[in-house]
Amino acid sequence: MSEHHHHHPTPQIVSVQDMIDRCREVGLRRTKALEELLSTLLESARPMTLSELASSERLTTQCDKATVFRLLQRLTEKGFVRRLGLHERAAYFTLLIPGRHQDYLICTECGSIEPVKAPCPVHELEEEIRVKTGFRNLYHELEFFGTCPKCA
Amino acid sequence: MSEHHHHHPTPQIVSVQDMIDRCREVGLRRTKALEELLSTLLESARPMTLSELASSERLTTQCDKATVFRLLQRLTEKGFVRRLGLHERAAYFTLLIPGRHQDYLICTECGSIEPVKAPCPVHELEEEIRVKTGFRNLYHELEFFGTCPKCA
DNA sequence: GTAATTGCAAATACTTTGCCACGTA
DNA sequence: TACGTGGCAAAGTATTTGCAATTAC
Numbered sequence: 001m002s003e004h005h006h007h008h009p010t011p012q013i014v015s016v017q018d019m020i021d022r023c024r025e026v027g028l029r030r031t032k033a034l035e036e037l038l039s040t041l042l043e044s045a046r047p048m049t050l051s052e053l054a055s056s057e058r059l060t061t062q063c064d065k066a067t068v069f070r071l072l073q074r075l076t077e078k079g080f081v082r083r084l085g086l087h088e089r090a091a092y093f094t095l096l097i098p099g100r101h102q103d104y105l106i107c108t109e110c111g112s113i114e115p116v117k118a119p120c121p122v123h124e125l126e127e128e129i130r131v132k133t134g135f136r137n138l139y140h141e142l143e144f145f146g147t148c149p150k151c152a
Numbered sequence: 153m154s155e156h157h158h159h160h161p162t163p164q165i166v167s168v169q170d171m172i173d174r175c176r177e178v179g180l181r182r183t184k185a186l187e188e189l190l191s192t193l194l195e196s197a198r199p200m201t202l203s204e205l206a207s208s209e210r211l212t213t214q215c216d217k218a219t220v221f222r223l224l225q226r227l228t229e230k231g232f233v234r235r236l237g238l239h240e241r242a243a244y245f246t247l248l249i250p251g252r253h254q255d256y257l258i259c260t261e262c263g264s265i266e267p268v269k270a271p272c273p274v275h276e277l278e279e280e281i282r283v284k285t286g287f288r289n290l291y292h293e294l295e296f297f298g299t300c301p302k303c304a
Numbered sequence: 305g306t307a308a309t310t311g312c313a314a315a316t317a318c319t320t321t322g323c324c325a326c327g328t329a
Numbered sequence: 330t331a332c333g334t335g336g337c338a339a340a341g342t343a344t345t346t347g348c349a350a351t352t353a354c
Contacts, residue, residue, distance in 0.1 A: 029328055029333060050319080064336050069319070071334090085237025087293075089344075090318060105281060108289075118280060121273050126296060128270060129257060135298035137260075141239075142294045144278060146287035181308060181353050202343080216311050221344075223309090241319075242343060 014097055016042055019080065026078050033063040037071050038095075046104070046113045047084050047092035084141060086113065103142040109151035116144065166249055168194055171232065178230050185215040189223050190247075198256070198265045199236050199244035236293060238265065255294040261303035268296065 019038045020030055028034065036058040041048070048056070050072065054065040072093050075081035084092040086106060092113075094102070103116040122140050130138045171190045172182055180186065188210040193200070200208070202224065206217040224245050227233035236244040238258060244265075246254070255268040274292050282290045 027333085031328075031334065033335075066320080066337080067335055073320095083239070085239050087235070087237050105285065105287065107287070116277075116281065118277055121277050122294065125268075125270055125273050129268065129296055130298075133257065134301040134304075135257065135259070135296070136304050138296060138298035140294060140296045142274065142292060144281055144287070144290060144292045146282075146290035149286040152286075152288050179308090183309065183353075185310080218312080218345080219310055225345095 014042065014095075019095075023075075023078070023080065028074060028078070033059070033067050034071060036062050037068060037075075041081070041093065041095045044094075046115065047086065047094035049088070049090040049092055051090060053093070086143060087145065103144070105144045105146075107148035107151055108145050109147050112148060116142075166194065166247075171247075175227070175230070175232065180226060180230070185211070185219050186223060188214050189220060189227075193233070193245070193247045196246075198267065199238065199246035201240070201242040201244055203242060205245070234291075238295060239297065255296070257296045257298075259300035259303055260297050261299050264300060268294075 016035065016039050019042070020035060023034065023038075024030060037053065040053060040056050040058050050065065050069055053059060053072070054063075054068045059068060072081055072083075076083055076093075080096055081093050082096045084094060086092045086104065087108075088111070101120055103120050104113055105116050106113050120142060122142055126138055126140055129135060168187065168191050171194070172187060175186065175190075176182060189205065192205060192208050192210050202217065202221055205211060205224075206215075206220045211220060224233055224235075228235055228245075232248055233245050234248045236246060236256075238244045238256065239260075240263070253272055255272050256265055257268050258265050272294060274294055278290055278292055281287060
């Protein structure tokens with residue numbers, strides 16, 4: 001029944017409400033667009049592009065693409081969202097949840113994106129780089145590319 | 153005592169001549185543009201964008217940007233070049249040399265890109281993913297982002 | 305000679321901004 | 330009221346393609 005709280009990331013439940021509160025703390029206003037965007041990102045199992053977000057069920061009738069763009073921009077600045085490359089022409093965005101890190105497995109044929117289930121083996125190297133190079137605010141991005149079984 | 157037979161990077165000398173020969177084997181024609189492009193990529197310590205390549209010393213007077221684009225496209229198809237994300241709006245390209253793998257350390261402020269000197273710790277996970285998911289042609293991309301000492 | 309390759313220009317795709325109206329605090 | 334935010338349209342940047350001329354083999 002009791003949970004052990006060790007140093008490794010504990011799966012934590014994050015609510016849209018929490019996120020909005022955190023946004024308001026740094027000066028963002030509570031708007032319908034912000035709520036819907038955060039909800040959509042939170043519900044998504046994978047990073048999404050601006051176009052995907054802007055045309056998603058919750059947002060398409062709700063607000064303009066430029067609005068979503070500017071929201072993502074603000075959220076990225078404030079550190080609530082991270083912008084990922086993932087090799088497509090369009091950028092991908094994902095919620096940044098403290099203590100949670102995700103790597104991705106991407107099919108170069110059909111473009112499917114799924115989270116890697118295994119633990120990320122890069123933290124030690126990241127620490128080494130932090131110490132040796134003096135870089136600040138260090139983080140990493142790790143993606144695996146290949147042809148998925150369906151496309152093979 | 154865990155001696156792995158991982159393809160450790162054998163420092164191999166690669167000449168433009170070799171690369172051109174390999175290109176010809178797969179049907180590409182020996183053109184001035186191809187030579188200059190391969191030379192430029194080979195001399196570069198880091199991946200380069202299409203614009204950088206097209207306006208580089210060797211290529212700017214040599215050929216059109218569309219030509220460089222199509223060359224990179226063919227070289228990528230043939231597996232001689234890899235296209236990387238690296239978080240910028242433009243894609244980056246780098247020569248793909250068998251047995252050689254490179255991770256990058258990128259400053260989010262000034263955009264500088266440098267190769268990581270330490271060995272990449274991802275090969276085992278890559279193998280695990282290959283086995284568990286059935287993905288083919290698997291490879292990975294690992295980048296570290298942060299603020300470099302100069303920009304801090 | 306034939307097919308691949310090139311240059312130029314035009315078309316796409318994705319991102320970003322200007323401006324003024326609007327809503328939140 | 331004041332200032333952050335939103336919608337719409339236009340501009341900006343990177344990529345991609347069509348086509349006729351050229352070049353490698």
